[in-house]
Amino acid sequence: xxxxxxxxxxxxCGNIFPMHAIPLSNIETVEIKAVCDIKEDRAIAASKEYxxxxxxxxxxxxxxxxxxxxxxxTPHYMHAPMSIYAAKAKKHILTEKPMTIEYHDAVSxxxxxxxxxxxxxxxxxxxxxxxxxxxxxxxxxxALGKIISAKAIVTWKRTDEYYSKSDWKGTWDKEGGGVVxxxxxxxxxxxxxxVDSEIEYVDAQISNRAHNIIQVEDSAEGVIKFxxxxxAGFYTINYYGYDAPVEIELYCEKATAKMVGNKATILFxxxxxxxxxxxxxxxxxxxxxxxxxWGISHxxxxxxxxxxxxxxxxxxxxxxYGLKTQRMISAIYNSGKVSKRIYF
Ligand SMILES: NC(=O)c1ccc[n+]([C@@H]2O[C@H](COP(=O)([O-])OP(=O)(O)OC[C@H]3O[C@@H](n4cnc5c(N)ncnc54)[C@H](O)[C@@H]3O)[C@@H](O)[C@H]2O)c1
Numbered sequence: 198x199x200x201x202x203x204x205x206x207x208x209x210c211g212n213i214f215p216m217h218a219i220p221l222s223n224i225e226t227v228e229i230k231a232v233c234d235i236k237e238d239r240a241i242a243a244s245k246e247y248x249x250x251x252x253x254x255x256x257x258x259x260x261x262x263x264x265x266x267x268x269x270x271t272p273h274y275m276h277a278p279m280s281i282y283a284a285k286a287k288k289h290i291l292t293e294k295p296m297t298i299e300y301h302d303a304v305s306x307x308x309x310x311x312x313x314x315x316x317x318x319x320x321x322x323x324x325x326x327x328x329x330x331x332x333x334x335x336x337x338x339x340a341l342g343k344i345i346s347a348k349a350i351v352t353w354k355r356t357d358e359y360y361s362k363s364d365w366k367g368t369w370d371k372e373g374g375g376v377v378x379x380x381x382x383x384x385x386x387x388x389x390x391x392v393d394s395e396i397e398y399v400d401a402q403i404s405n406r407a408h409n410i411i412q413v414e415d416s417a418e419g420v421i422k423f424x425x426x427x428x429a430g431f432y433t434i435n436y437y438g439y440d441a442p443v444e445i446e447l448y449c450e451k452a453t454a455k456m457v458g459n460k461a462t463i464l465f466x467x468x469x470x471x472x473x474x475x476x477x478x479x480x481x482x483x484x485x486x487x488x489x490x491w492g493i494s495h496x497x498x499x500x501x502x503x504x505x506x507x508x509x510x511x512x513x514x515x516x517x518y519g520l521k522t523q524r525m526i527s528a529i530y531n532s533g534k535v536s537k538r539i540y541f
């Protein structure tokens with residue numbers, strides 16, 4: 198029989214909760230001990246489903262439940278205070294994206310985790326998609342040569358109704374932005390991960406062009422200039438007619454790598470073609486509320502996260518990594534708000 202290495206409490210039992218709870222209940226060495234939501238009906242329903250305790254106050258859960266890890270699945274403005282409170286109580290943390298809203302809060306999250314010798318992980322599950330892996334491996338092996346330039350396009354659909362149903366989305370104080378920090382963040386993060394260089398500057402525009410009831414941007418475009426000279430242009434809107442497959446293209450010395458949705462195609466200059474394959478046996482039932490654009494890779498990141506923790510190693514996507522993406526996202530907002538180039 199396999200022993201339990203980690204006992205987990207999950208904070209936030211909303212949309213993304215099943216993408217954490219289902220993988221956790223499939224990992225033999227991990228046990229869900231507690232769930233927490235300020236909406237008591239959600240906390241009760243989750244505790245019944247996963248046969249564990251429930252709380253409506255996260256501090257009480259952290260202080261009293263028999264847990265050593267916390268997953269944070271709450272609105273963006275709560276990620277930093279929850280993460281810092283958990284770290285001070287010596288709990289390991291895995292937070293949903295974005296790490297937080299403000300870069301300086303992300304720095305505090307990393308510092309507090311370090312000071313208290315706990316692991317801090319950040320969910321960017323799309324690293325684990327087959328398409329992302331194919332491109333990353335071919336970049337690392339040198340098969341693509343250097344990236345010369347990159348572009349990314351995210352055109353999704355988030356209606357006024359989507360925003361009116363939420364008590365935190367569409368606001369600067371609780372969501373911290375709109376299409377950039379919530380939807381396009383995954384794609385911008387992938388581009389940064391692929392290019393794998395420090396950023397020199399970000400120059401972006403943000404605006405609300407089609408929504409009536411939100412404070413935040415529903416469109417953004419700009420460029421991220423990396424210190425290795427790659428210029429990565431991006432365009433994102435969330436007033437499109439449907440959730441169109443995300444597009445990333447990396448124009449490289451020896452090939453052009455394209456990702457459409459989760460599928461990657463690499464067209465080498467010599468005519469060779471490599472394509473990623475999806476594996477249908479990997480799909481799991483995540484419940485009725487599952488959205489296909491979340492992909493199915495939460496389980497891969499969460500499994501690797503706990504494998505690393507069990508070996509006393511740092512999480513595969515840790516706070517230090519998350520800081521870099523957070524800084525890029527914050528710079529896009531800073532640039533867009535003042536219409537100025539932001540140098541790093
Ligand atoms: N990785 C992905 O692909 C992905 C997809 C969707 C959402 N997310 C992220 O997951 C997080 C949650 O998003 P969601 O769509 O599930 O939101 P949601 O609104 O559906 O759920 C959030 C839950 O947190 C609860 N909550 C709020 N404040 C709380 C508090 N102080 N204590 C305890 N519970 C509290 C709410 O009552 C709600 O049930 C966000 O960071 C979001 O960006 C990630």
